[in-house]
Amino acid sequence: MKLTAKAVNALTLPPGKTDIIHFDDQLPGFGFRVRQGAGGKVLRSWIVQYRRASATRRMLLGSAEVVSAEAARQAARKALGAVANGQDPQGERADRRDADRLTLRKAVDEYLAVRKRELRTRSFFETARYLSGNYFRPLHGMPLDTIERRDVATCIVRIARESGNPTASQARSKLSAFFAWCMRMGMVEANPVIGTHQPAKNKSRERVLNDDEMAAIWRACGDDEFGKIIKLLILTGARRQEIGGMRWSEFDFERGTWTLPAARSKNSRAHTLPLMPMMREIIDTVPQMVGRDQLFGDRATIGFTGWHDCKPGLDARSGVGDWHLHDLRRSTATRMADIGIAPHIIEQILNHQSGHKAGPAGIYNRSSYEREVRAALALWEDHLRTLIAGHERKLVPFQQTA
Numbered sequence: 001m002k003l004t005a006k007a008v009n010a011l012t013l014p015p016g017k018t019d020i021i022h023f024d025d026q027l028p029g030f031g032f033r034v035r036q037g038a039g040g041k042v043l044r045s046w047i048v049q050y051r052r053a054s055a056t057r058r059m060l061l062g063s064a065e066v067v068s069a070e071a072a073r074q075a076a077r078k079a080l081g082a083v084a085n086g087q088d089p090q091g092e093r094a095d096r097r098d099a100d101r102l103t104l105r106k107a108v109d110e111y112l113a114v115r116k117r118e119l120r121t122r123s124f125f126e127t128a129r130y131l132s133g134n135y136f137r138p139l140h141g142m143p144l145d146t147i148e149r150r151d152v153a154t155c156i157v158r159i160a161r162e163s164g165n166p167t168a169s170q171a172r173s174k175l176s177a178f179f180a181w182c183m184r185m186g187m188v189e190a191n192p193v194i195g196t197h198q199p200a201k202n203k204s205r206e207r208v209l210n211d212d213e214m215a216a217i218w219r220a221c222g223d224d225e226f227g228k229i230i231k232l233l234i235l236t237g238a239r240r241q242e243i244g245g246m247r248w249s250e251f252d253f254e255r256g257t258w259t260l261p262a263a264r265s266k267n268s269r270a271h272t273l274p275l276m277p278m279m280r281e282i283i284d285t286v287p288q289m290v291g292r293d294q295l296f297g298d299r300a301t302i303g304f305t306g307w308h309d310c311k312p313g314l315d316a317r318s319g320v321g322d323w324h325l326h327d328l329r330r331s332t333a334t335r336m337a338d339i340g341i342a343p344h345i346i347e348q349i350l351n352h353q354s355g356h357k358a359g360p361a362g363i364y365n366r367s368s369y370e371r372e373v374r375a376a377l378a379l380w381e382d383h384l385r386t387l388i389a390g391h392e393r394k395l396v397p398f399q400q401t402a
Contacts (some may be wrong), residue, residue, distance in 0.1 A: 001025060008032045014043060021047065032064070032075035046072035050083045050093070059090040104147060106139040107187060108132060111178050120240050120263050130174040135159055135167075145188050153196040165323040172196065209331040213320045215387040217328075222319035225296045226310035228282050233325065233382065235279050237332035237350050239266065239345050240325045242397045244352065245303035247293040251275070251283070260351070271351040274374045278381045332380075339383050341376045348373055 001007050003024040011022055011034055011280045014336045019035040028088055029049050036195065037043040044064035050057055061067060077087045108131045116124050131138075136155050139147055152175065160168035176193035187398060209217070218234060250259050253275070260271040275283070286295045296304035316322055329350070336399030338344050348369050 003030065003032050003073070004065075005071060008044070008069065011044075019048075023049075024073075027073060027080070029080055030073060046076070046293055048076040048079045048089075050080060052083070052088050055267060057088065057090045102187065103141055104136070104144050105132075106210065107144045107182060108140075108178065110393075111181055114181075121302060122245065122264065126170075127174055127177075131178060135163075136175060137170045144182065147192050149192045149194075149196055152192050156197050156199065160197075160199045165201070167345070168199040170202070172199065175263050184348070205327065205330075207323055207327045208224045208308060209320070209323060209327060209335045211325075211335065211387050213318075214319045214331060214335070215358060215390070216320050218384070218388055220314055220320075223285070224310075225286075225304060226306065226314070229296060229304060230314065230325075230328070231282055232279060233328045234332060234384065235276070235377075237271060237329050237336075237346075239329060240307065241303075243304070244296055244307075246295045248288060248295065256280075260327065265351065269351065269352065273349065274370075274377060276374075276377045276381050335383070336376065336380055341379065342372075343368055345372050345376045348374065 001022070001024070003022065008022075011021060011032065013034055013036060019033070021031045022035045024030040026030075031047045031049060033043075033045050033047050035043050046064060046067055046069075048059050048061055048062040059079060061072050064072075067075075082089050104237075112124070112128050112131070115127060119127065138155060139151060142151070147171075149344055152172075156168050156172050157371075159171050172193060176191060179188060179191040179193055182188045204367075214234060218231060221230050229243050231242070232238070233240060236243070238260070242264060250261065251257070254257070256275045257272050258275055258279075260273075262268050264272045265271055283295070294303045311325065315323075333350060334347050336349070337343065
């Protein structure tokens, strides 16, 4: 018979049968299927059947309740034409279903599982935050291979508008590295981040807090974790992640030192500083918890993360505005120089590899300037105590011993 709307309406299941296919006489492979579904309901659908690599393939064209006889015939003719050209419509459909299951979020989970073994703890946390958080949430449910440049560009522009250019630039970089990995794994054929909007780079900050501002910020610090971290940043000139991720295992209280391990250092070099009295006073107020190595934060492997939540309150209490946490590092270094501490000693305190350490002299001069660093930090603490107490301090040039 020719499968028409009138013809198929008369087709039913023969007695004793639960599934039967009627094929069209004029278009070989085009069929109408009648089968018994759950609860005894009779299901009617259009199919196309063909042979591929010595095997019979069957593809569903749609329910007869939705797709008309003529529309089904056209779809069957198109599918059979593709078969004649060497294609496999049903195999391509199955591949598409598999590809649709591989969403960006699932691929990100696989990527993070691999990168967790390769990245330092803080770097892994930042990568996971950018890729798994809200930054690219509109893309999370999309099949990985359907994400286009315009989809990525829209997200980057939104991130720049809501969180600023530096955040958008970091998010773009993390996503590009992820897609580069997907290409190597054969998940996608191209990186949709390439050619997208590149957020403008912000001008390097030059903000240096003066003595009054440093003192105001110190006095406004509470006795909570954030307040203690800020004070330690001022005392050491360290980076916020270095203090926020401090661990008890990094301290040698008998020798009176704190060693930042290479795994947590930006330049991958271990760095040791003496524990000066004001530093020790603050650390002694931090409670030690059984089974927890971190001093600060709620998470067992990351440390303190509440930077953005806590800083507005500190700004309001101190009355100091227009400053970032990293400005404390620049300000500490500048004020140390102002009170006469030699530049190469400041560089040593900051764990910088520049100047004498970067040139030929650095190949031979491996001194850690331990005595000079301790003397410089003592002088800096003395200066801070005077500022905090609100008294003027007479600056005396710091003389290096021969």
